[in-house]
Amino acid sequence: MKLTIDSSSYQVLCHFLKSSSGIDLGSNKQYLVENRLSPLLKKFEVLSFSDLLPYLSLSTSFAVRLKSAIIDAMTTNETSWFRDDIQFKALQNDVLPEIALRANSAIKIWSAGCSSGQEPYTMSICCEEMVRLSALRANIQIIGTDISETVLAEARKGIYSDISMRRGLDNSFYQRYFQEVSDGYLLNSSVMRHVRFQYLNLLESFSHLGQFDVIFCRNVLIYFSDAVKRDILIRLADSLTPGGYLFLSSTETIPIDLNMFKVIRGHQARYFQKIS
Numbered sequence: 001m002k003l004t005i006d007s008s009s010y011q012v013l014c015h016f017l018k019s020s021s022g023i024d025l026g027s028n029k030q031y032l033v034e035n036r037l038s039p040l041l042k043k044f045e046v047l048s049f050s051d052l053l054p055y056l057s058l059s060t061s062f063a064v065r066l067k068s069a070i071i072d073a074m075t076t077n078e079t080s081w082f083r084d085d086i087q088f089k090a091l092q093n094d095v096l097p098e099i100a101l102r103a104n105s106a107i108k109i110w111s112a113g114c115s116s117g118q119e120p121y122t123m124s125i126c127c128e129e130m131v132r133l134s135a136l137r138a139n140i141q142i143i144g145t146d147i148s149e150t151v152l153a154e155a156r157k158g159i160y161s162d163i164s165m166r167r168g169l170d171n172s173f174y175q176r177y178f179q180e181v182s183d184g185y186l187l188n189s190s191v192m193r194h195v196r197f198q199y200l201n202l203l204e205s206f207s208h209l210g211q212f213d214v215i216f217c218r219n220v221l222i223y224f225s226d227a228v229k230r231d232i233l234i235r236l237a238d239s240l241t242p243g244g245y246l247f248l249s250s251t252e253t254i255p256i257d258l259n260m261f262k263v264i265r266g267h268q269a270r271y272f273q274k275i276s
């Protein structure tokens with residue numbers, strides 16, 4: 001049964017979500033909260049939204065699990081293969097070859113807010129394609145991070161349903177990089193071996209991940225306030241090697257006064273290079 005949230009409980013919950021995950025629901029998403037959290041409250045045997053509120057400021061192991069499940073349930077995990085495909089054309093044909101020629105160690109790539117894995121695995125397919133179609137060789141290490149343990153578990157499996165396979169994947173890639181298994185389509189080990197997954201909340205420090213040649217942070221910052229977005233962009237710049245590349249989605253921009261990036265255009269895509 002769907003529970004109803006009153007306006008003061010909604011405000012407390014919004015504040016919790018914003019301060020713990022950056023997710024900014026705005027003033028009228030009560031229906032979304034009720035739809036997504038009613039089953040969760042039932043599972044945790046919390047009887048109402050007002051009964052939930054005290055747990056939001058507790059640190060008992062029950063409260064910690066409940067809070068993490070709430071954040072997980074409120075994330076929007078929309079993704080697909082080769083999403084915004086011109087960006088992957090630019091990655092495969094311009095960015096990766098340029099880095100492969102100058103790199104003397106592994107090429108490190110980060111998919112920040114990777115959802116169920118299609119983005120980092122698409123990067124890995126691009127790397128495989130670059131090697132297949134050119135004389136270039138590269139040792140590629142890709143990390144996918146997300147705040148949702150649910151999508152990370154899906155990503156780690158590397159098995160995708162019929163429906164998700166139909167979203168963005170060319171037939172030739174399906175034949176080259178997947179095999180049919182009883183519960184869907186499993187990625188080949190040639191693609192999976194480059195990619196690992198890790199829980200990470202972008203609001204917290206990520207300097208321990210080290211530095212990357214390429215970062216994709218697409219369709220994630222759109223959920224955050226301008227101040228949080230700005231803070232994350234500055235820290236993403238710190239996490240790029242000199243001359244490294246940042247991809248946001250084609251509708252996202254970098255504030256004009258953040259002058260650590262220059263705009264690059266290629267294959268009709270627009271992306272950003274860290275100014276060394």
Ligand SMILES: C[S@@+](CC[C@H](N)C(=O)[O-])C[C@H]1O[C@@H](n2cnc3c(N)ncnc32)[C@H](O)[C@@H]1O
Pocket residue numbers: 021022023075076077078079080083112113114115116119145146147148151200201202203217218219220223
């Ligand atoms: C809309 S999906 C985008 C997936 C992929 N980047 C793409 O463009 O297809 C946004 C992802 O960001 C994640 N996310 C939201 N808030 C986050 C945070 N504070 N830290 C890390 N990931 C977060 C969500 O769990 C979700 O999987």
